[in-house]
Amino acid sequence: MQTVLILLGPPGAGKGTQAARLAGALSSPHVSTGDLFRENLGRGTELGQKARQFMESGRLVPDALVIDMLFDRVAKSDCKAGYLLDGFPRTVAQAEALDARLSGATVRALNLSVADAALIERLTGRWTCKGCAHIHHERFSPPAKAGVCDKCGGSLYQRADDSREVVEKRLSVYREQTRPVEAHYRARGVLADLDGSRTPDQVFSAMLTAAQGGKS
Secondary structure, three states, rough: OOOOEEEEEEOOOOHHHHHHHHHHHHHHOOOEHHHHHHHHHHHHHHHHHHHHHHHHHHOOOOHHHHHHHHHHHHHHHOOOEEEEEEEOOOOOHHHHHHHHHHOEEEEEEEEEEHHHHHHHHHHHHHEEEEEOOOOOEEEEEEOOOEEOOOOOOOOOEEOHOOHHHHHHHHHHHHHHHHHHHHHHHHOOOOOEEEEEOOOOOHHHHHHHHHHHHOOO
């Protein structure tokens, strides 16, 4: 039976980092809806062209089109046993639409919980290399030389979406739009709440246990 893992949690909770580790440990593809958009737009697929029409006119891409992109990807042979889904669903309507297409699959939602203060510290302290995109953090992984990437020597800069004002807005949007998705999966009895404030290794261990159907 196919197992679909849905990763939930606010911006800065560590979903992307943990998803990559989890995918490797479980030999399951990590499917990111953001990557799907970029791939379909870049290749000029029929789905990508449809999405571009909405985006260029300033309209949101309909949920049905996003789900079509998703299921076009997961129909490939590498997803036959299962996959990790990151970045979708973001709303209860999307979760309900996804449910309708996942009949027969085992669904587990892994929710990383982290306090807002910790998320703000994590996100506003990030500095990205212009050369290789490596990320430093002014508290957790500061560069040996201020403003210079340890990895390639490139210049470090702070992305606009990592400013405090933007981070607080992103968290507000998450609380309004995406947090209700947690309740949706909790009501279905498939949600595992995980403490995302622990060390990365501790979080990974807990996620792996929950992904395999155990209690962390």
